[in-house]
Amino acid sequence: MRELFDKTQWIRDQFPVLKRKVHGHPLVYLDNGATTQKPQSVIDRVTRFLSEEYSTVHRGVYLMSQESTEFCETVRSTIARFVNARRPEEVIFTSGTTAAINLAATALGKSVVTPGGEIVITQMEHHANIVPWQQVALATGATLKIAPIMPDGSVDLEAFERTLTPKTQIVAFPHISNVLGTVNPVAQMTAMAKTVGAIVVVDGAQGIAHHPVDVQAMGCDFYCFSAHKMYGPTGVGVLVGRYDLMDQLPPVQFGGDMIETVTFEKSTFAKLPAKFEAGTPPITEIIGMGAAVEFIESIGWNYILGHDQAILNYALAGLETIPGIQLIGTAPGKSAIISFVMDGVHPHDVGTILDMEGVAVRVGHHCAQPLMGVYDVPATIRASFSVYNTESDADGLLSALQKVRHYFQ
Amino acid sequence: MSRLDGLYQQLILDHNKSPRNFGKLDPHSHYSHGVNPLCGDDYEVTLQVSPDGIIEKSAFVGSGCAISKSSGSLMTSAIEGKSVADVLALKDRFLNLLICDTVTEDDRAVLGKLAVLEGVKKFPARVKCAALVWRAIEDALSESAVQTISTE
Numbered sequence: 001m002r003e004l005f006d007k008t009q010w011i012r013d014q015f016p017v018l019k020r021k022v023h024g025h026p027l028v029y030l031d032n033g034a035t036t037q038k039p040q041s042v043i044d045r046v047t048r049f050l051s052e053e054y055s056t057v058h059r060g061v062y063l064m065s066q067e068s069t070e071f072c073e074t075v076r077s078t079i080a081r082f083v084n085a086r087r088p089e090e091v092i093f094t095s096g097t098t099a100a101i102n103l104a105a106t107a108l109g110k111s112v113v114t115p116g117g118e119i120v121i122t123q124m125e126h127h128a129n130i131v132p133w134q135q136v137a138l139a140t141g142a143t144l145k146i147a148p149i150m151p152d153g154s155v156d157l158e159a160f161e162r163t164l165t166p167k168t169q170i171v172a173f174p175h176i177s178n179v180l181g182t183v184n185p186v187a188q189m190t191a192m193a194k195t196v197g198a199i200v201v202v203d204g205a206q207g208i209a210h211h212p213v214d215v216q217a218m219g220c221d222f223y224c225f226s227a228h229k230m231y232g233p234t235g236v237g238v239l240v241g242r243y244d245l246m247d248q249l250p251p252v253q254f255g256g257d258m259i260e261t262v263t264f265e266k267s268t269f270a271k272l273p274a275k276f277e278a279g280t281p282p283i284t285e286i287i288g289m290g291a292a293v294e295f296i297e298s299i300g301w302n303y304i305l306g307h308d309q310a311i312l313n314y315a316l317a318g319l320e321t322i323p324g325i326q327l328i329g330t331a332p333g334k335s336a337i338i339s340f341v342m343d344g345v346h347p348h349d350v351g352t353i354l355d356m357e358g359v360a361v362r363v364g365h366h367c368a369q370p371l372m373g374v375y376d377v378p379a380t381i382r383a384s385f386s387v388y389n390t391e392s393d394a395d396g397l398l399s400a401l402q403k404v405r406h407y408f409q
Numbered sequence: 410m411s412r413l414d415g416l417y418q419q420l421i422l423d424h425n426k427s428p429r430n431f432g433k434l435d436p437h438s439h440y441s442h443g444v445n446p447l448c449g450d451d452y453e454v455t456l457q458v459s460p461d462g463i464i465e466k467s468a469f470v471g472s473g474c475a476i477s478k479s480s481g482s483l484m485t486s487a488i489e490g491k492s493v494a495d496v497l498a499l500k501d502r503f504l505n506l507l508i509c510d511t512v513t514e515d516d517r518a519v520l521g522k523l524a525v526l527e528g529v530k531k532f533p534a535r536v537k538c539a540a541l542v543w544r545a546i547e548d549a550l551s552e553s554a555v556q557t558i559s560t561e
Contacts, residue, residue, distance in 0.1 A: 348448055348474035349417075352532060356413050365449045378449045378472045407417045408475070 007303060012388045014039040014295075025358025028396035033178050033206060033337050033384030034362050035228045038292075042232060045291035049284055057283055058257060058274075068283055075290035076273070082293050083223060084214040085240050089272040092239040092246075093281050097205040098128040100224035100239035101172075103276060104201050105132035107249040108170060112199060115141030117169040120198070122147045122155055123374050124177040127367040129203040133172060142169065149374065153180035153329035161192050168198045175207025175223075179366045179382065180329025181312075181337035183211065190219040199245070205229055209386070210308055210335050212301045215240050227285060232292030236285035239276070246272055253278040304387055311385045312336035315394040322401050328380050336385035339366075342401070345408040347379040353407065354381075357400035415528035416535070417475065425475035430468045430485035437468075443545030445537055450477045454545040462493045469542055476529060476538035483523050484542050493550055499523075500543050507536045 012018050015037050020027050029037060049071070055064035057072050073088070080088040094100040113119065119133045119142055137144045145168075147160040155173070164171070171193035176183050190200045201222040207213060208225035215223050226237040251258055251269050255278040260268040269275050296304070315338060319325050324343035342350060351363035362382045365372045372378060383397055437455035444451045450473030457466040467488055469481040484503075488496045502520060506512050506527050517524040529535045 346472075346474035346478075348450075348535075348538065349476070352416070352535060353413060364447065369449070372449070378451070407413070407422065 007299075008307065008388060008390050011299060012390070014041065015388050016040060016043070018388060022358040022360070023356050026396075028357075028359040028393045028400075030383040030385060030389065030393060030397060031360045031362050032209075032229070032386035032389075033366075033382060035234070036209065036231050036386055037388070038233070039231055039295050041295050042288050042291045046233060046284055046288040049287045054284070056280060071290070072281065072283060072286045075286050075293075078290050078293050079238055079240075082213070082297070083208075083240055084216050086216065086243060090215075090240055090243050090246070092241065092273045092276045093286055094224075094237045094239050095235055095282065096226040096228070096237035097203065097224045098237075100222075100237050101128055101201065101203060102132050103239050103252055104222045104224065104241065105136050106252045107246075107276075108199060108201075109136035109140055110250050110252075111248070113137075113140045113142045113169050116167065117142040118145050118165060118167045119143070119170040119172070120145045120147055120160075120163050120168055120193075121171075122160070122173045123149045124153065124155070124174060124180055124182065124371055125172075125368065126174065126178050126203060126205065127369070128205075129172050129174060129201075130370065133170070136170075146370075147173075149180075149182075150331075152331045153177065153182045153334070154331040155182070155184055155189065157185070157188070157192075160189065164192060164196045164198065166196055168193070168196045170201065171198045172201040172203065174203040174205070175213070176210060176335050176337070177329065177371075178206050178337065179339050179368050179371055179380065180331065181334040181339070181384075182329060182331040183207075183333055183335055186218045186220060194219065206335070206337065209296065210304065221245055227289035227292055230292050231295050233282075233285040233288040236282045236289050238289075243272060246276070251275050251278070255279050257281075299387055307387060308336045308385070311389055311391075311394060312338070314391055315383065315385070315397065318394055318398040319401075322398065322405075325401075328375050328377065336389075337382065338384070339380040339382045341377050341380055342404065342408075345404055347381045349408065350381050350401070350404050353404050354397070354400045357396070357403060359397055359400045361397070412528075412531050416532055418525050418528065420522065420525045421475060421479040421528075424479035424482035428469075428478055428482040430466075430482065431470055432468050433470050434466055434468045439549040441545040441549035443471075443541045443548070445473075445477075445541060448474075448538075450474065450538060450541055452477065452481055452542055452545060454481075454542060454549055456546070456549055458493065458550075464488050464491055464493065464496060467546075469545075473541070474535075474538050476526070476535050477541050480526055480539045481542040483526070484546065487521065487523055488546075497547065497550065500547055503543055504540055506530075507539055 055068040057069040076091045077088045079091045147163045193200045200220040202220045204223045204225040209230040221242045223240045228234040258278040328339040347363035364379045434455040438458045439456035452471035454469045467485040526539045529539045
């Protein structure tokens, strides 16, 4: 434990924003589930690209454009290695997780999903993994089925298996729940879905920075994530998809870069990955994302996983000492995302009081309104931890929560 | 007084703990449903308005934070016996209180207990909490009453 937190100081020093004060208090940033702060290496890489190297990709015959293209394609290869994709062309750049899920849903909705078919999701989904599938079901005449969770916030695997039928065409679920912190058994759930021949889409928004991802070991067809939740810039994300499947799917957005030849009568489309990347991509952000992957690799998964469990257990032990706190999501092996409610105090009031102490948490329904219904709460307080959070951050949260009781007995 | 003390004044905490007129009027002549989609605050406002345009009774019910709930309690306590026109004018004056720097002592005198919510001015993210039930009553009293309104 001691050693872990010493390394954390080395990591903290790489994040300039962590030195700032909020309302006169040192910043305690615990909203990493929403977005993570950026290390100096990412800031520097983006700054250098914009100030010395900026140019478009895939179009120019001039040196700078060729360099930009090479930078972006190198990041594609880096990400393919990072998630163990079969080849770089399996990495499709999008604007983020939501866009990645929408891309997969739209392409599958136009080709794979049929009237009378079934799409299975779980009760713990983020809205971004509910609404696109609702729209596909509406457009195709398929049915959206919801697999239940257990009271501790883990998927009820027996019920999940019963939800799957020969009619199941798509199964979508999160790697890690953004509210509960539950780490789903992705490989096991995927194997179950494969017994009925379904295509599996994994929402990796919370997974990517907290757990090593190996899409081949998971067996899933699609894995979706954003750069900004893994220390990279906003505005870029990735859809990792199985090459042979994506090769068969129709394009979703049309325009420059995704074509082979265009006449006024008809167009033919480019091969992967360009087929799914219409228009100028977020070049600067892609290059920043590459630096973010390198940052994660410089820390290493052993440390990340060890720190995640250590800070989770430390914070949970502290929360136990505060009366009237009810945890939402207590699955074994969960990640350091802690949702809770306080007796007699609405989460919004807690959020405001914590902010005045410099503690940034998310309060609300976390874009998971149906899950709030499952637990019969209108909202929760969510403290989500990252590699740079320390015992002192957890202590800051706990003492700010004591302050809440000063106003709300 | 600290900014937090200015926000969570005793009167607000009291109305949050024991909200007045908390329920649904049955029958009622006017209705609206106010929600903040981003935070999930959710209230139904019901009114009994006499044929000559006097608010005879009002009530609100639902869930939300201390600011939105105390605002509903204070609003329903303040408007009974007032004319529809007076309530709409009070609404404008109240919404100004939440955001404007030019609030006068006269405004505060007219608003009475409602002025206790002025503390939200220093918490821009919470203005919509105090405004929600007032947006709902504005909607309930409008001719083209939409059933669900939002302040985000």
